Amino acid sequence: xxxxxxxxQLTKYLTDAxxxxxxxxxxxxxxxxxxxxxxxxAVFSDHLSETQDHERLIAERxxxxxxxxxxxxxxxxxxxxxxxxxFAFAQPxxxxxxxxxxxxxxxxxxxxxxxLGKLADRAGDTTTVQIAGRVGAQERAMGERLAGCFxxxxxxxxxxxxxxxxxxxxxxxxxxxxxxxxxxxxxLGRAPGLAGADELAAVYAAHRDETEQxxxxxxxxxxxxxxxxxxxxxxxxxxxxxxxxxxxGAQPxxxAKLxxxxxxxxxxxxxxxxxxxxxxxxxxxxxxxxxxxxILVQExxxxxxxRSLFDVALDATLLGLSVTAGG
Numbered sequence: 001x002x003x004x005x006x007x008x009q010l011t012k013y014l015t016d017a018x019x020x021x022x023x024x025x026x027x028x029x030x031x032x033x034x035x036x037x038x039x040x041x042a043v044f045s046d047h048l049s050e051t052q053d054h055e056r057l058i059a060e061r062x063x064x065x066x067x068x069x070x071x072x073x074x075x076x077x078x079x080x081x082x083x084x085x086x087f088a089f090a091q092p093x094x095x096x097x098x099x100x101x102x103x104x105x106x107x108x109x110x111x112x113x114x115x116l117g118k119l120a121d122r123a124g125d126t127t128t129v130q131i132a133g134r135v136g137a138q139e140r141a142m143g144e145r146l147a148g149c150f151x152x153x154x155x156x157x158x159x160x161x162x163x164x165x166x167x168x169x170x171x172x173x174x175x176x177x178x179x180x181x182x183x184x185x186x187x188l189g190r191a192p193g194l195a196g197a198d199e200l201a202a203v204y205a206a207h208r209d210e211t212e213q214x215x216x217x218x219x220x221x222x223x224x225x226x227x228x229x230x231x232x233x234x235x236x237x238x239x240x241x242x243x244x245x246x247x248x249g250a251q252p253x254x255x256a257k258l259x260x261x262x263x264x265x266x267x268x269x270x271x272x273x274x275x276x277x278x279x280x281x282x283x284x285x286x287x288x289x290x291x292x293x294x295i296l297v298q299e300x301x302x303x304x305x306x307r308s309l310f311d312v313a314l315d316a317t318l319l320g321l322s323v324t325a326g327g
Contacts, residue, residue, distance in 0.1 A: 009253075009321065010123045011067045013116045014058055019073035020112055021055040027102065036095040037156040040149050044102070047142050054135045061128055095156040099149050100271030106143035107303075108264030110136055111310070115256050118314050143267070150271070154278040170283045171227040173276045174218055177292075179233035180272055181215035184208075184265065191262065196255030196316030200309050204262070207302045214295050221288055253321065259306055259313035266303035270296060 028048040032041035062068060117132030158166060188208035192201035222228055277292035 005321075006119075006123045006318075007065075007125075009318070010116075010119050010125060010128065011062070011065055012253075013112075013119055014062050014065070014067070014128070015070045015073060017112055017116055018055065018058045018062065018069040020109055021051060021058060022073075024051045024105070024109065025055060027105065031098060031102065034094055035098060035156075037152055039152050040095060040099060040156065043142075043145050043149060047145075050138050050142070054138070057131050057135065061131060064127070095153040096275050099146055099153040100268065100275060103143055103146040103271040104264050104268035106139050106146060107267040108260060109139040110143065111260035111263045111307070113139060114307075114310055115260060115314055118311060122314075122318075147271075147274070150274045150278060154275055154282070158279070158282060166279075166283050170276075170279050170285060170288065171222065171225060173272075173279050174222050174225070174227065174288065175230040175233060177272055177276055178215060178218045178222065178229040180269055181211055181218060184211045184269065185215065187262070187265065191258060194254050194258055195313075196258075196320060197309070197312045199312050200255065200259060200306075200316070203302070203305045203309065207298075207305075210298050210302070214298070217291050217295065221291055224287070225285075253317040255313045255316035255320065256310075259310060263303055263306045266299055266306065269299045270303065273299065 025048070028044055028051050031044035032048075035041040035044060059069060113132045113136035117129050117136065120126075120128035120132060158169065185208065188204050188211055191204035191208075195201040195204055219229060273292045273296045277289050277296070280286075280288035280292060
């Protein structure tokens with residue numbers, strides 16, 4: 001196929017980026033109201049103006065390319081963003097859930113702009129390369145600011161809890177970790193077949209083996225504490241993972257979208273274990289803190305491995321679509 005097909009794909013990535021920003025805008029507008037802590041609220045408020053700038057830059061770039069944002073994608077992004085905020089608000093530990101899910105989302109945006117920049121470079125669109133680099137750097141910086149809120153989020157969630165409540169709260173965090181690993185197992189079980197490249201498939205398969213170990217470690221710790229995983233949470237997140245698997249299988253650019261999502265999901269796990277380690281420390285539960293720290297090393301390594309293969313994921317996507325810059 002021709003260079004025009006590569007540019008068509010780039011326009012699709014720009015419309016995806018615009019819908020991502022619509023979702024982010026919905027989150028950034030609501031998050032300060034439910035953050036439960038002024039310092040956390042300020043982080044979200046500060047990023048709102050950046051997000052508005054990101055949306056404007058992408059809209060302008062689409063216009064320059066004689067294209068428009070997708071109304072359907074934008075509407076879906078807005079609804080999803082509102083749903084995210086509602087989910088966090090409904091949790092008993094809203095500050096923690098809000099920060100962790102936003103931390104994951106910022107890394108999803110970082111991945112999206114990294115891939116956008118790589119695709120723009122292949123298409124020879126230097127303006128989009130520059131915009132993607134600028135916005136991606138700000139998303140990465142926001143992720144770092146949110147990581148700096150982990151202690152504050154735990155403090156805000158636990159400030160009114162006594163020793164007994166703290167012990168129960170730690171069990172809930174362990175049950176949440178078990179459910180996240182249940183979701184990860186389903187995703188990673190399907191990922192090698194959708195990876196589009198042997199290197200990516202190998203990373204997904206290797207991390208699935210680690211994930212089985214993580215879930216067993218968490219299950220054992222729950223048992224030692226006289227508690228159990230939540231069957232409801234495990235089932236709900238497994239179902240969600242199955243839905244995501246079906247979604248990725250239906251996409252025309254599966255390898256790239258899957259890699260970006262897997263990178264973000266690793267940061268959801270990273271955030272969850274960062275909070276678990278802190279809650280365990282406050283509860284004086286050293287074994288749980290050590291488990292969280294051990295798992296964190298492997299989750300961070302998996303995220304780094306996936307990110308290092310974004311070029312491979314994009315090449316696999318373009319190959320699958322028969323999109324080239326030449327004839």
